[in-house]
Amino acid sequence: MIPDSAPRLADAVREATAVLAAAGVPSPKVDAELLAGHLLGVGPGRVRAMVLGDTPAPAGYAELVAERAQRIPLQHITGVAHFRYLELEVxxxxxxxxxxxxxxxxxxxxxxxxxxxxxxxxxxxxxxxxxxxxxxxxxxxxxxxxxxxxxxxxxxxxxxxxxxxxxxxxxxxxxxxxxxxxxxxxxxxxxxxxxxxxxxxxxxxxxxxxxxxxxxxxxxxxxxxxxxxxxxxxxxxxxxxxxxxxxxxxxxxxxxxxxxxxxxxxxxxxxxxxxxxxxxxxxxxxxxxxxxxxxxxx
Structure with missing residues (x-):
């Protein structure tokens, strides 16, 4: 879901990257993109394409970024771990x-x-x-x-x-x-x-x-x-x-x-x-x- 007053996805991902980097997350930009993709239902490649336009950020994005900044594992937030050709529930x-x-x-x-x-x-x-x-x-x-x-x-x-x-x-x-x-x-x-x-x-x-x-x-x-x-x-x-x-x-x-x-x-x-x-x-x-x-x- 994307609210009408949402910030641009590009700005939200940029801010999320800075927040995660400050928290010491090892791959802040990748995690910021994956969290956005999780809410949007798209892969990271599609997220990178979407940030080039005026796509608004999805609802709840800031909350997920805040969880990740607390060093909760990304996979616990999304419920999924990618391994070789599998998508595992974790x-x-x-x-x-x-x-x-x-x-x-x-x-x-x-x-x-x-x-x-x-x-x-x-x-x-x-x-x-x-x-x-x-x-x-x-x-x-x-x-x-x-x-x-x-x-x-x-x-x-x-x-x-x-x-x-x-x-x-x-x-x-x-x-x-x-x-x-x-x-x-x-x-x-x-x-x-x-x-x-x-x-x-x-x-x-x-x-x-x-x-x-x-x-x-x-x-x-x-x-x-x-x-x-x-x-x-x-x-x-x-x-x-x-x-x-x-x-x-x-x-x-x-x-x-x-x-x-x-x-x-x-x-x-x-x-x-x-x-x-x-x-x-x-x-x-x-x-x-x-x-x-x-x-x-x-």
Whole structure:
């Protein structure tokens, strides 16, 4: 709705950009445009075209800008997070998916494409909003995709996003989930919580609004849940199956060493995100040793 006495959209977006910049919002102009587009029902490209004319600002725009200036996440205000080709429903109680996680999805898709499996079986451990599982289901025709989420609130958001895509969503702990599927998955992917216990995120949007259970990985180093995700992946994968896990840049060496030490994995590889940071590690599940292998090693 646009009131008759509304200021011009161009002036409103300019003022909103200044307000958000003063509040420390990292991308003030983009957020100002996205909030306007949310109320107008158009994309950012259309907003940029509209500000060149005399289009009036929509009703309620200043109020949404004021909310964002309080560092309430943009996605909580609009109720939507864009991730690859998906528009995900999000809100309080669920981790907002990050753009860097899109590269983790690409690793899964590329691996499956290289192997040409007609009906691969994939599971996302700790799915949150369902961004990873939903993207795989959307972009890999014929894939049987499962997703596991422990949080009651996140599970509810994931259900909204994943059930329409045919993903098999269960509420459970990534430590022991899906025992009935042991040794049957072609791919296990996970973006588990991994922040150390004493590390408080700098961004208010994260520290105040992302649920703590989606951030902190357990233990002083934050590595309890990543280690558990790797153990579950080893249990769930077929021999030769693929595991990929997102992590913090500073954890890449530790995770690669953990996988190598276990003796369960080959082809351990660290991957960079679009910003050149060590964002994910992948590995291939080794076959279980045979009795003759065990005798030879003695």
């Amino acid at each position: 809100g309080p109680g669920v981790f907002i998916p990050r753009p860097e996680t899109e590269s983790v999805v690409q690793l899964v898709i590329d691996w499956l494409k290289d192997r040409g499996s007609a009906h691969p079986k994939v599971v996302d451990l700790g799915t949150g909003s369902g961004a990873i599982a939903g993207s795989v289901a959307h972009e890999v025709p014929g894939a049987e995709v499962h997703a596991v989420e422990f949080s009651e609130f996140a599970h509810a958001w994931a259900a909204r996003n994943l059930l329409p895509l045919g993903v098999r969503l269960v509420r459970g702990d990534l430590r022991d989930a899906l025992p009935e599927h042991n040794g049957t998955f072609d791919v296990v992917v996970s973006n588990p919580p991994y922040i150390p216990a004493e590390a408080v995120p700098n961004e208010p949007e994260v520290a105040l609004h992302d649920p703590p259970e989606a951030l902190y990985g357990g233990g002083a180093d934050g590595m309890e849940l990543p280690a558990a995700a790797a153990a579950s992946a080893a249990r769930l994968l077929v021999p030769g199956g693929y595991f990929v896990m997102e992590h913090a840049e500073v954890q890449a060496g530790w995770i690669a060493a953990m996988l190598e030490r276990s003796g369960l994995w080959s082809s351990v590889t660290t991957h960079l995100d679009l910003n050149g940071r060590e964002r994910a590690t992948s590995a291939v599940r080794r076959p279980a040793p045979t009795r003759s292998d065990e005798r030879m090693s003695q």
